[in-house]
Amino acid sequence: MIAPAIDPTALKGGITAGLQIDGRMLSEAWTEPAPERAPIVDFLTSRQGLTDIPDLLADLAAKGHELLCPGSMSRIGIGAATCGLAAGAGERAAVLSARHDFANHTVVRKVGCIGACFCEPLVDVRTPDGRHYLFGKVDKSGTWPIIHTAKEQRLQKGAWLVLREREPGFLTSFDDLLVEKVINHDLADFFACQRRLISGNCGLIDPENLAEYIATGGYFAAAKALLEQQPADLIAEIAASGLRGRGGGGFPTGAKWEMAAKTGSSTKIVIANADEGDPGAYMDRTLMESDPHRVLEGIMLAAYAIRVQQAHIFIRHEYPLAIRRMRHAITSARAAGLLGNNILGSDFSLEIGITTNAGAFVCGEETALLSVMEGKRGEPSRRPPYPAEAGLNGHPTVINNIETFANVPWIMTHGSARYREAGTAASPGTKIFCLTGDVSRSGFVEVPLGIGVTTVIEKIGGAPPDPIKAIQIGGPSGGIVPYGSFNLDYETMAALGGMIGSGGLVVLNNACCLVDLVQHMVGFMADESCGRCLICRDGLARLEQLLHDLTEHRGNDATVSAIEQLSHAICNLSLCGLGRSAVHPVFTTLRFFRQEYEQHARGECPAAYCSALIRLKIVPSRCTDNQICYELCPQRAIQLDPGRGPERYRFDHAQCTRCRLCLDSCPHGAIVAVSGEDT
Amino acid sequence: MTTFENGQVGEIEQVFQALAGTDRQVVNVLNTIQEHYGYLPEQSLHDVSRQFGIPLANLYGLVSFFSGLRTRPVGRNQIAVCCGTACYARGSEKVFTRLKETMQLDADGTSEDGFVTISKVPCVGACSLAPVLSVNGVLEGKIKPLQVTARLEELQRNDSPSD
Ligand SMILES: Cc1cc2nc3c(=O)[nH]c(=O)nc-3n(C[C@H](O)[C@H](O)[C@H](O)COP(=O)(O)O)c2cc1C
Ligand code: SF4
Ligand code: SF4
Ligand code: FES
Numbered sequence: 001m002i003a004p005a006i007d008p009t010a011l012k013g014g015i016t017a018g019l020q021i022d023g024r025m026l027s028e029a030w031t032e033p034a035p036e037r038a039p040i041v042d043f044l045t046s047r048q049g050l051t052d053i054p055d056l057l058a059d060l061a062a063k064g065h066e067l068l069c070p071g072s073m074s075r076i077g078i079g080a081a082t083c084g085l086a087a088g089a090g091e092r093a094a095v096l097s098a099r100h101d102f103a104n105h106t107v108v109r110k111v112g113c114i115g116a117c118f119c120e121p122l123v124d125v126r127t128p129d130g131r132h133y134l135f136g137k138v139d140k141s142g143t144w145p146i147i148h149t150a151k152e153q154r155l156q157k158g159a160w161l162v163l164r165e166r167e168p169g170f171l172t173s174f175d176d177l178l179v180e181k182v183i184n185h186d187l188a189d190f191f192a193c194q195r196r197l198i199s200g201n202c203g204l205i206d207p208e209n210l211a212e213y214i215a216t217g218g219y220f221a222a223a224k225a226l227l228e229q230q231p232a233d234l235i236a237e238i239a240a241s242g243l244r245g246r247g248g249g250g251f252p253t254g255a256k257w258e259m260a261a262k263t264g265s266s267t268k269i270v271i272a273n274a275d276e277g278d279p280g281a282y283m284d285r286t287l288m289e290s291d292p293h294r295v296l297e298g299i300m301l302a303a304y305a306i307r308v309q310q311a312h313i314f315i316r317h318e319y320p321l322a323i324r325r326m327r328h329a330i331t332s333a334r335a336a337g338l339l340g341n342n343i344l345g346s347d348f349s350l351e352i353g354i355t356t357n358a359g360a361f362v363c364g365e366e367t368a369l370l371s372v373m374e375g376k377r378g379e380p381s382r383r384p385p386y387p388a389e390a391g392l393n394g395h396p397t398v399i400n401n402i403e404t405f406a407n408v409p410w411i412m413t414h415g416s417a418r419y420r421e422a423g424t425a426a427s428p429g430t431k432i433f434c435l436t437g438d439v440s441r442s443g444f445v446e447v448p449l450g451i452g453v454t455t456v457i458e459k460i461g462g463a464p465p466d467p468i469k470a471i472q473i474g475g476p477s478g479g480i481v482p483y484g485s486f487n488l489d490y491e492t493m494a495a496l497g498g499m500i501g502s503g504g505l506v507v508l509n510n511a512c513c514l515v516d517l518v519q520h521m522v523g524f525m526a527d528e529s530c531g532r533c534l535i536c537r538d539g540l541a542r543l544e545q546l547l548h549d550l551t552e553h554r555g556n557d558a559t560v561s562a563i564e565q566l567s568h569a570i571c572n573l574s575l576c577g578l579g580r581s582a583v584h585p586v587f588t589t590l591r592f593f594r595q596e597y598e599q600h601a602r603g604e605c606p607a608a609y610c611s612a613l614i615r616l617k618i619v620p621s622r623c624t625d626n627q628i629c630y631e632l633c634p635q636r637a638i639q640l641d642p643g644r645g646p647e648r649y650r651f652d653h654a655q656c657t658r659c660r661l662c663l664d665s666c667p668h669g670a671i672v673a674v675s676g677e678d679t
Numbered sequence: 680m681t682t683f684e685n686g687q688v689g690e691i692e693q694v695f696q697a698l699a700g701t702d703r704q705v706v707n708v709l710n711t712i713q714e715h716y717g718y719l720p721e722q723s724l725h726d727v728s729r730q731f732g733i734p735l736a737n738l739y740g741l742v743s744f745f746s747g748l749r750t751r752p753v754g755r756n757q758i759a760v761c762c763g764t765a766c767y768a769r770g771s772e773k774v775f776t777r778l779k780e781t782m783q784l785d786a787d788g789t790s791e792d793g794f795v796t797i798s799k800v801p802c803v804g805a806c807s808l809a810p811v812l813s814v815n816g817v818l819e820g821k822i823k824p825l826q827v828t829a830r831l832e833e834l835q836r837n838d839s840p841s842d
Contacts, residue, residue: 082803082804082805082818083804083805083807083808085818086805086808086811086817086818086819086820087808087820117805117807117808118807120807120808276804277801277802278802279762279763279764279765279766279767279801279802279806280763280764280765280802280806281802282802282804282805282806285804286804310701312701317710317747318747318800318801318802318803318804319804320816351699351700351701352701353699353700353701353702354701354702354707355702355704355706355707356706356707356710357706357745357747358706358709358710358713358745358746358747358748359745359746359747359748359800359801360744360745360746360747361801372704372706373704373706375704375705375706375731375733375741376741377740377741377744378744378745434806434807436765436806436807436809437765437768437769437809438768438769442806442807443807472764472768475764476764504764504765504806506764506765506768506806508768512768517764517767517768520762520764520767520772521764524762524801527746530744632825634780659773659776659777659824660770660773660824661777661824661825664823664824664825665825
């Protein structure tokens with residue numbers, strides 16, 4: 001039996017492989033000349049300051065590099081994360097992969113999401129000269145220009161953006177790409193203000209291929225840590241970087257690790273929180289679907305720093321693709337020897353498991369999460385002790401968010417000083433936000449913390465056609481704040497009464513009724529309350545009812561003050577963060593949009609949204625008398641008087657359910673909802 | 680994937696064994712069973728109770744805690760409407776109402792003929808395509824209430840009640 005063995009004495013200076021035959025080391029093997037290193041290995045060595053790259057990684061990097069930047073073939077990368085697949089990427093991939101004429105000149109790969117969700121399906125064609133042609137909104141007929149670009153290796157009509165590798169043939173991150181030609185400004189502007197440190201591989205590499213991740217310098221930080229650094233070095237570096245947890249609270253990651261490292265316990269655990277319950281946030285999903293090995297490497301570095309042998313990823317079941325890709329990543333890392341016993345020949349061993357949640361928002365709260373993993377109902381418990389002191393089955397447990405872990409390999413590779421070049425002193429680094437709602441370019445964006453919200457929304461998201469009224473930030477425990485010139489960092493958001501939370505940014509225009517939206521969010525939190533605290537369970541349900549009274553035209557000024565008082569009580573008396581923060585949307589809207597509550601109390605809905613407070617009306621100047629609304633109304637609530645023209649349309653307001661089908665279906669926008677004096 | 684022998688004692692042990700050592704939590708076993716049957720049959724809960732030494736009453740308490748777990752069979756098709764913030768702000772509630780009004784549903788959201796189960800889900804993570812519908816696990820974005828009838832008819836054409 002011949003197997004490569006590792007000389008433990010060589011560990012500190014990199015690994016030297018020897019040949020072992022039936023357990024006997026052959027000394028001749030040591031004299032073998034070192035194999036020549038692939039250019040990518042030299043490139044990574046000089047670029048990222050990594051020396052002594054283990055042969056295992058060097059070999060995989062060379063393999064991955066040939067896949068990622070083929071020298072003689074074009075490579076078509078189809079964005080196949082959840083958003084891309086929902087927009088039809090699967091069919092496009094099937095059509096392109098089935099082409100026999102690609103055999104010698106083009107490879108087709110499924111990649112993750114580059115973040116530009118607004119133009120899914122998105123296809124990247126890389127030609128051997130290091131150019132990337134990006135095609136957005138690729139519909140069924142849109143595959144021809146892609147095929148021609150791959151074949152002829154030059155620009156075809158239909159491409160949106162051409163990027164060029166800074167050093168052609170080397171691609172280790174989105175940052176290695178320069179814009180060469182802008183054809184569609186939407187896509188160029190979307191990327192212009194971003195800094196992609198953490199999401200730099202997303203949409204470029206194949207998430208199911210370990211070698212491609214390694215070709216971008218992946219697992220080098222882990223190798224360096226395991227072979228050359230002490231656990232304390234890692235904790236010191238993370239502490240120096242000032243990295244704050246991305247799961248919502250913004251707790252300093254270094255301090256948390258330090259706390260767990262200090263405990264004397266022999267069994268410790270690391271858990272990656274991928275419950276991502278905040279509606280409107282999908283950064284963890286995108287990272288897991290697009291660059292799962294970065295997440296694993298972050299977990300591995302944390303595990304090494306805290307001297308942990310067991311880690312878990314806790315994923316919500318609504319994310320089947322993320323679960324599949326993380327599972328796949330664990331299996332391939334294990335097969336390559338990057339997980340399991342004595343990783344890379346060091347004395348460090350690690351197993352990573354996956355736990356799937358079954359649909360309960362409160363389980364994202366760390367003590368509730370632990371409860372589920374112990375086979376119990378996901379009810380939060382009182383802290384202290386903090387999980388870092390006594391967590392899963394009583395063992396010290398470090399729980400961090402997925403995005404937090406994804407930051408770690410970057411910091412360990414580039415150093416804390418460079419990390420601090422982005423962001424502010426108190427909020428260093430970059431943050432991923434999910435920009436959605438009434439904005440023309442929605443997607444997944446990575447920006448330095450402290451960036452102005454107007455920059456994110458107008459420069460990246462594109463000025464929307466309608467004026468923006470408010471921003472809903474940080475999920476249902478975040479806040480709703482007026483659109484204006486504030487900065488996105490932990491301190492500013494706290495001063496506004498909101499929270500960055502996990503980073504959802506929902507843009508709301510004047511058509512959105514804030515009282516109705518708050519009612520919806522409070523209702524969500526009431527449903528998700530675990531029920532341990534009476535004030536959280538019944539208080540939130542009652543609060544929803546009061547808000548409902550306003551939207552249903554049953555409220556008055558007393559309702560508004562009752563809402564305010566009850567919210568304070570819920571906030572002060574609840575045990576866990578769910579109850580305490582569930583009223584943030586109420587507080588922020590009462591602070592900034594109080595008049596909307598008062599208008600509802602008077603029976604008006606300024607957004608003309610709440611069914612009980614609106615009526616429908618025809619705008620005669622726009623109506624062409626085409627009868628579409630009349631035909632469509634399920635209630636027969638639109639009546640036609642004899643004659644011709646818009647004057648003959650009458651709404652039977654008693655019959656009308658305000659389903660808005662007529663409003664949506666009128667091609668001329670001749671039907672409008674009105675509220676208040678107009679009715 | 681584990682193969683289930685319907686109702687056989689030991690199937691839970693099989694599921695349990697098939698999971699990696701680090702993955703052997705009750706919630707993973709429950710999710711795996713539900714993935715297979717679409718719901719959690721009573722017999723399987725008895726088996727889980729035995730395997731994990733959790734009293735049956737506690738296990739039911741656990742199952743009812745999670746909104747994603749069901750103890751009754753589902754329809755042949757499953758439609759879930761996303762009711763996350765982004766989808767809600769873009770009108771998903773109206774889509775849901777339209778679906779509900781078009782079909783006759785029981786308390787579990789299943790139509791009497793077993794054709795479809797309609798439910799709401801919190802954010803499925805495709806907010807840029809809001810409002811989002813999940814039809815038999817496949818996401819469809821930018822849905823308008825107006826399209827609902829046509830989409831249901833399309834499903835009905837491909838529906839075979841004998842399955
Ligand atoms: C109700 C509630 C839900 C939460 N949901 C999540 C979640 O989905 N993902 C997450 O990472 N943290 C969530 N948290 C925060 C976690 O409890 C914990 O602080 C976090 O995972 C720590 O990681 P970090 O330090 O990297 O941010 C939630 C907290 C509360 C109170
Ligand atoms: S605040 Fe609400 S969710 Fe948190 S423990 Fe109390 S009842 Fe449960
Ligand atoms: S809102 Fe609905 S019920 Fe009312 S008139 Fe329009 S289509 Fe008919
Ligand atoms: S809110 Fe519906 S997909 Fe996120």
